[in-house]
Amino acid sequence: MQIPVEGFMYPNEVELQWSVLIVLYPFITGLVAGAFILASLERVFRVQAVKPTYRLALLTALAFLLVAPLPLQLHLGHPERSLEMYLTPHRSSAMAMFGFVYLWYLMAVLLLEIWLDYRRDIVLKSETSTGLARLCYRVLTLGSSNISERSLRIDERLGYFITLIGIPSAFLLHGYVGFIFGSVKANPWWSSPLMPIVFIFSAMVSGIAAVMLLYMVSTRLRGRQIDIRCLDKIAQYLMYTFVIDFSLEMLDLLQRIYEADESFRSLDFMVHTRLWKSQVIVQILLGTVTPIALLGLTQILKLTETARKRIYALAGCLTVIGIFAMRWNVVIGGQLFSKSFLGYTTYKMGFATREGLLIAIVLMILPFGILWVLVKLLPPWPDAVSLSASGATPAHGTS
Amino acid sequence: MDITRRHLLVLLPAAAVAWKFVLAGTPEASPNYKLSEHWWSMLIDIPKCIGCGSCVRACAEENDVPDGYFRTWIERYHVADWKIERPEVESPNGGKQGFPPNEISDGKNFFVPKLCNHCADSPCTQVCPVGATFVTPDGVVLVDKNYCLGCRYCVQACPYGCRFINPKTNTAEKCSLCYHRITKGLTTACCEVCPTGARQLADLKNPKDPIHEFLRTHTVQILKPHMATGAKVFYNGMDGSVR
Numbered sequence: 001m002q003i004p005v006e007g008f009m010y011p012n013e014v015e016l017q018w019s020v021l022i023v024l025y026p027f028i029t030g031l032v033a034g035a036f037i038l039a040s041l042e043r044v045f046r047v048q049a050v051k052p053t054y055r056l057a058l059l060t061a062l063a064f065l066l067v068a069p070l071p072l073q074l075h076l077g078h079p080e081r082s083l084e085m086y087l088t089p090h091r092s093s094a095m096a097m098f099g100f101v102y103l104w105y106l107m108a109v110l111l112l113e114i115w116l117d118y119r120r121d122i123v124l125k126s127e128t129s130t131g132l133a134r135l136c137y138r139v140l141t142l143g144s145s146n147i148s149e150r151s152l153r154i155d156e157r158l159g160y161f162i163t164l165i166g167i168p169s170a171f172l173l174h175g176y177v178g179f180i181f182g183s184v185k186a187n188p189w190w191s192s193p194l195m196p197i198v199f200i201f202s203a204m205v206s207g208i209a210a211v212m213l214l215y216m217v218s219t220r221l222r223g224r225q226i227d228i229r230c231l232d233k234i235a236q237y238l239m240y241t242f243v244i245d246f247s248l249e250m251l252d253l254l255q256r257i258y259e260a261d262e263s264f265r266s267l268d269f270m271v272h273t274r275l276w277k278s279q280v281i282v283q284i285l286l287g288t289v290t291p292i293a294l295l296g297l298t299q300i301l302k303l304t305e306t307a308r309k310r311i312y313a314l315a316g317c318l319t320v321i322g323i324f325a326m327r328w329n330v331v332i333g334g335q336l337f338s339k340s341f342l343g344y345t346t347y348k349m350g351f352a353t354r355e356g357l358l359i360a361i362v363l364m365i366l367p368f369g370i371l372w373v374l375v376k377l378l379p380p381w382p383d384a385v386s387l388s389a390s391g392a393t394p395a396h397g398t399s
Numbered sequence: 400m401d402i403t404r405r406h407l408l409v410l411l412p413a414a415a416v417a418w419k420f421v422l423a424g425t426p427e428a429s430p431n432y433k434l435s436e437h438w439w440s441m442l443i444d445i446p447k448c449i450g451c452g453s454c455v456r457a458c459a460e461e462n463d464v465p466d467g468y469f470r471t472w473i474e475r476y477h478v479a480d481w482k483i484e485r486p487e488v489e490s491p492n493g494g495k496q497g498f499p500p501n502e503i504s505d506g507k508n509f510f511v512p513k514l515c516n517h518c519a520d521s522p523c524t525q526v527c528p529v530g531a532t533f534v535t536p537d538g539v540v541l542v543d544k545n546y547c548l549g550c551r552y553c554v555q556a557c558p559y560g561c562r563f564i565n566p567k568t569n570t571a572e573k574c575s576l577c578y579h580r581i582t583k584g585l586t587t588a589c590c591e592v593c594p595t596g597a598r599q600l601a602d603l604k605n606p607k608d609p610i611h612e613f614l615r616t617h618t619v620q621i622l623k624p625h626m627a628t629g630a631k632v633f634y635n636g637m638d639g640s641v642r
Contacts, residue, residue: 008488010513010560011469017551017564077549077569084529084548095552096528185626186522186558339560340642342488 007343016335016347019355020328021071024363026177026199027206027327028068033174034207035061036110036166041237043163049233055380056218057211058114063371065106071363075355094180105173109166115140116159118378120147136377174203181330188263189334194252201245206323208238209291213316214371216309222381228305232298235312239295242319246288249326266341274336274344279329287322291315429582437537438604439576440631441590442613443512445638447597450475450510454589454598455495461577461588468563469493470574471514471589478640479506486640511634511641512598514589515540515561515574516622519629523553523562523573532571538603538631539578544570558626576600603631 003014039057041047073079086103089096115122123145126137175196181187182195212234219226256264271279294315298308332347350356402410450473458464458471473494477487491498494510501508517540518524524532524540531547534540542553547570554562554571565572577587581600585591590598601610613619613635620637621630634641 008474008490011472011490011493012554012563013560015563017554072550075550077551077564078547081529081546081548084546088529090527090530092525093528093530093552094526095550099528180552184522184526184556186556335555339558340488342486342642 003348004346005343006345007338008340009338009343009345010340013338014345016332016345018331018335019075019347020332020349020357020360021075021355021363023324023328023331024071024360025068026174026181026331027324028064028071028363028367029177030174030199030203030206030323030327031210032061032065032068032105032110032207033170033200033203034205034209035064035211036170036207037204038208038211038234038237040163040167040170043160044167047233049229050237052227052230052382053211053215053234055117055378056215056375057207058110058117059374059378059380060211060214060367060371061207062110062114063367063374065102065110066370067363067367069102070366071360074359074363094176094183098176098180101169101172101176105166105169109162109169113159113162113166114378115142116155116162119144119155120152121378123147170203171200175200181334186339187334188261189267189337190330192252194248198245198248198252201241201248202323202326204241205238205245206320208234208241209316209319209323212238212312213320216313216316218375224381226309228308231309231312235295235298235308235315238315238319239292239299242288242292242295246292249288263341266337270333270337270344274346275329275333278325279333283322283325283329287318287325291318291322294318432582432584434536436604437602439517439538439581440601440603440610440633441514441517441576441587442599442601442610442619443632443634444597444599445509445511445634445636447595448473448510448512449595449597450494450498451594452494452497453592453594454512455493457588457592458574459495461580462575464572465566468565468572469495470561470572471512473498474511474513475501475508476511476638476640477501477503477506477508478638479503482506483638483640486638507638509638511637512589513559513561513622514632515557515576516559516628516630516632517574517576519631521628522556522558522626523571526552526556528552535578537582539576539581540573541575541578542571542573544568544572547571558623558628559630601633 005014035057038050039054039061042050042054073082076082085096085099089099091097119141122137122140124147126134126141126145129137178196178199181190181199182192184190212231215234216226216231256267291314294311297303298311303311335345336347337344352358452473455469455471455473458469462470464470471493472490474488474490475494475498479487487503489498498510517538519534519538521532521534521540524534527533527547528550529546529548531543532540532553533543544565549564549569549571551564551571554564557573562571562573564570577585577589580587586600587598590600599610602608603610610633614633617635619633619635621633623630623642
């Protein structure tokens with residue numbers, strides 16, 4: 001397949017190395033980190049208004065985190081060797097160390113926090129359910145069936161402590177993804193000390209927007225009333241975080257324009273041609289300025305509940321699209337220009353290929369499938385567990 | 400001795416580590432070659448390069464380089480008058496079949512052969528997640544294709560565009576400075592065939608190597624010195640427009 005090239009590329013540069021799957025990877029980990037940080041608002045900062053989304057945010061984070069390594073695996077030339085990253089890691093490699101950050105976050109933070117938070121429900125369900133479900137819940141108790149008041153208090157305290165560790169861990173998780181790109185000094189589009197910070201804030205933005213949308217959709221599907229106070233609060237946080245994220249990105253942009261170093265002319269041309277639609281139109285105008293303006297409107301004007309819900313839904317969708325476009329522009333954009341700054345190549349995405357669109361779509365649907373299973377297994381809704389099954393004190397998140 | 404569960408727990412990881420060493424094998428024997436006595440580099444004499452493409456062809460032949468990928472290639476520069484920041488560069492099929500006659504008469508034209516710079520502080524080695532890319536004690540950056548994951552991080556990290564993924568092995572590949580030859584006292588395939596001597600293999604640790612005299616008496620440069628990679632391919636007569 002002939003790849004259209006404009007100007008001069010070093011001969012080995014014509015073919016793009018990182019495909020749409022590598023776009024998915026920071027997008028997915030961003031959703032994980034953002035969802036967790038939203039959950040921690042309730043747990044650590046005692047923002048009671050967002051309580052209805054606490055467990056949903058945790059399960060969303062888990063569902064996406066389980067899928068996060070898949071695009072990487074599919075992308076590797078030798079996926080069968082991927083475990084070598086854990087067995088014989090090269091300590092100077094940002095990518096190798098990320099494996100441990102991922103594992104730490106999955107095992108020490110997310111799984112532990114979810115288990116502690118759900119332990120009471122799991123024990124109750126292991127006693128009341130039958131058949132395969134009973135076996136499943138019994139396994140999930142991990143042999144710990146004590147749900148006395150004292151035991152639940154310990155769970156609560158430990159959960160709080162894990163969330164405390166979890167917040168910097170979530171920052172580390174996505175900040176580190178930013179570092180993987182930001183530390184590549186050969187690539188001026190990526191190489192920036194702001195990259196990890198921008199990644200952290202954009203992660204929070206996408207995670208908060210995704211949980212907000214999931215909360216709206218799931219509540220509607222269950223035929224329940226949306227807690228508008230909760231939604232207002234989430235939207236408020238979304239707007240604040242988005243403003244910080246956008247400011248950081250603009251700061252980076254202004255710095256580049258003013259400095260106008262050797263790469264500037266080349267990158268500027270790329271933004272005005274190959275990235276015009278995905279960066280200027282989709283990411284900045286449609287995916288950033290519009291949702292910030294919409295969310296700002298809800299803060300300034302006195303709108304009805306229905307109008308606010310519609311605006312939140314629209315702003316949430318645009319935000320998620322905008323952040324996906326941001327990941328696309330970072331990953332794909334960073335490979336479209338030559339390191340000689342004299343030419344440009346083109347990204348041709350296959351459809352039913354190993355790293356094609358079809359696989360990308362499947363990988364984006366998969367977390368929702370996992371979330372559906374998780375929600376069935378561990379319902380995050382406050383009214384999900386019948387208290388009559390036990391005389392125990394209601395645990396965190398149940399009523 | 401009875402093997403208890405505790406013994407087994409100790410023995411199994413030890414056996415796994417030992418097995419890794421067995422799998423790694425032993426390096427090919429070069430009895431008279433001492434790694435510590437060499438520090439390899441290359442000298443490119445730009446005014447001598449005629450762009451014939453012999454080096455590219457010899458490299459592809461010697462190292463079984465797939466079509467469309469290059470361990471070494473040649474670029475033709477055209478710099479019009481004072482436009483040093485905007486040179487016109489071309490490298491049709493890496494210069495493998497040479498170059499068509501030049502139709503632009505104004506300004507200056509010259510050829511620049513490129514290859515891995517075998518950087519002493521190579522960014523590709525730094526980023527490799529499993530250490531499949533490494534610097535040998537005699538200063539050559541190599542890739543262990545039996546260990547490489549094919550994650551392509553090294554390709555992104557190389558500022559010179561010297562790396563590619565070999566579609567046959569799905570692993571990273573680049574110039575090995577014909578390591579299989581130079582450790583046996585031969586020169587690289589590209590240097591061997593260069594009709595003008597524009598490419599010369601150099602051993603910086605050998606005091607008798609003519610490179611020392613050359614470096615003392617000529618103005619030489621490396622590519623992209625601001626990248627601070629410790630590049631060891633030296634260019635004589637390189638124009639400021641080359642990148």
